Each structure stands twice: as structure tokens, then as C-alpha cells.
Amino acid sequence: MNSPGPVERQGANCPAASTNIRPWQIARAFFFPGWPGIVVYRNTNQLNDVDAAYIAGLIDGEGTVTLTRKHRNENRQLAVTVSNTDSDLLEYLLDTVGAGKITGKRTARTHHTPSFTYALYNRQALSLLQQVTPFLRTYKAERASRIHLRNPPAKPRGFRK
Numbered sequence: 001m002n003s004p005g006p007v008e009r010q011g012a013n014c015p016a017a018s019t020n021i022r023p024w025q026i027a028r029a030f031f032f033p034g035w036p037g038i039v040v041y042r043n044t045n046q047l048n049d050v051d052a053a054y055i056a057g058l059i060d061g062e063g064t065v066t067l068t069r070k071h072r073n074e075n076r077q078l079a080v081t082v083s084n085t086d087s088d089l090l091e092y093l094l095d096t097v098g099a100g101k102i103t104g105k106r107t108a109r110t111h112h113t114p115s116f117t118y119a120l121y122n123r124q125a126l127s128l129l130q131q132v133t134p135f136l137r138t139y140k141a142e143r144a145s146r147i148h149l150r151n152p153p154a155k156p157r158g159f160r161k
Contacts, residue, residue, distance in 0.1 A: 044120075044127040045098035049135075055093065055128070056135035058082050065129065065143045078147060080125040082118045090118040099124040 047055065059065065063082035069075070083105070084090055090102050100120035107114055120128055126147065133144045 042099040042124065044124050044131070045096065047096065047131045051096050052132045053135040055096065056132040056137075058089075058093065059132065060136055060138045060140055063140075065140045065147070077122050078125045078129075080120045080128055083115060084118075085113045085115050087116045090116050093118050097124075097128060099128075 059080065059082060062084050063080065066079055066081075067076040068079045069077070082090065082093060087102070094100055094102055097120065100118055102116055102118050105115040105117055129144045129147060133141060136144060
């Protein structure tokens, strides 16, 4: 007697089928991206020289490269921010880089123009700085090069030596 062939599991073509990730976890992560459990980091896009030079000019003129804390007891984290009153410019920056966020700043007085800030932190900020550092012209170029020296490329997990 011929035994029946292996039964094909439903969803075997799904990349999560061979892992411990359940379909409901993927759905939850899709609909609620900030939900704890599955963390997906957005990588920065690879910039061409023209875009990298333009973004470097924005960082030189309107931006900051700094180490900051969000809360008192936290470690410092790398931050690259650009503030401007033109939200379309910051939207262009967000679309070109492919990561980060835009937040609105509070206005102190009613006659002040609303201002917005584009912010990028940690690995994403380091990735952006690696691409735009050759085009920076102010003291921010020195800050970026110091950050590169202190943060060599990370080794894969479990790598010894």
C-alpha cells in the first residue's frame, strides 16, 4: 500500500511558518506598529550624492547633531534633527531618507508661525550621518566624524573575537 504523501501545511509559503511567530502576532504588528513584541526597524534609504549634499545643507543650516536624553535616567542617544516652518520641506526629507518622524512644535504666542521638527535617532541617525558627512561644512562635520569613531559598525550577534 502506498502511504499518503506528506500533508502540506496551510501557510507553508509564509516566512513566519518556520518560526515561532504566530499569524495573529504578524497581524497585530501590522495594524498596531508600536505594539510590543515584534520590532521592525526602518532602515534609511541609500542616498545619491545630490540628495546627500542637499540634506547635509539642511542639517548645516537648520539642523542639529547631538546626543540627547528623553528622560532623566536614560542613556544618551544620537539625534539628528531639522526644524523649519515649511512642513513640505520636512516631508521631502522624510520621504527621501525613508525613516524618522515629523512633530509639531508648540508656539509660544499666537502671532508666531507654526514650526515643525524632523527627528531621527540612534541607528537611523548614524546611517544618515555616514551618508552625508562628506558634504557637511560646519562644526557639525567634526561632530559627525567623532560619532563615527566612537560607533564602529556593529558585529553580528554571537560573533566572538
